[in-house]
Amino acid sequence: MPRTRTAPRTASSRVTEARRLHIPIALRWGDLDAFNHVNNTSMLKLLEEARVRAFWKAAPGEDAPETAVLESGIDQGVLTLIARQEIEYFAPVPYQRRPLEVQMWFGKIGGSSVEVCYEVFNDPASAERILYARSTAVVVLVDAVSGRPTRVNDEMREIWGRYVGDPLVYAHRR
Structure with missing residues (x-):
């Protein structure tokens, strides 16, 4: 049985696998910094890539x-803007050829915003499962013309509602 290195148990560990999206994201050599691990700003870009793949039409x-x-696209009428993002790291992410697995779910679906929760792991086929980071992003839907928040529509609410779980609880928040 593979060993799993994870963070302390939190509310998010009760989110069932059925309520999570599993998005593979490949690393690029340019994501690494001088310390030979994924730079913190690159991690935010990897989470952005997972978010785009999970929520934008193909x-x-x-x-x-x-x-x-x-x-x-801006010409589609609705923009997605990040109102807040928080990330907590548990282990450095070294370069690897196999994609990272970004697991995602919603901690909350509000009127015009959603709280997207992430956990970033190494490849699921690895002998030792490693949780590298957890993150939360508050994404606000905004009308492209007026710049004002717009409502989460019924289709979004119905489909995204299948992936609602407990929001993340951060271990090191002060």
Whole structure:
């Protein structure tokens, strides 16, 4: 049985696998810094990539999860803006050829915003499972013309509601 190195037990550990999206994200050599691990700013870009793959509609011929309901591009009328993001690291992420696994779910679906929760692991086929980081992003839907928040629509609420779980609890928050 593979060993798992994880953070202390928190509310998020009660989120069932059925309520999580599993998004593979490949590292690029340029994601590393002088200390030979993924730089903190690169980690935020990797989470952004997972978020785009999870929530933006795919181009014709591409695969996407059912949660990919947002049209991409400013001309589509709705923007997704990050209002807040928090990240907690548990282990440095070394370069690896196999993709990282970003597990995602919603901690909350509000009127015009969603709280997206992330856990970043090494490849699921690895002998030792490693949790590298946890993160939360508050994403606000904004009307591209007026710049004002816009409501989460019924389709989003119905589909995204299948992936709601406990929000993250940060161990080292002061």
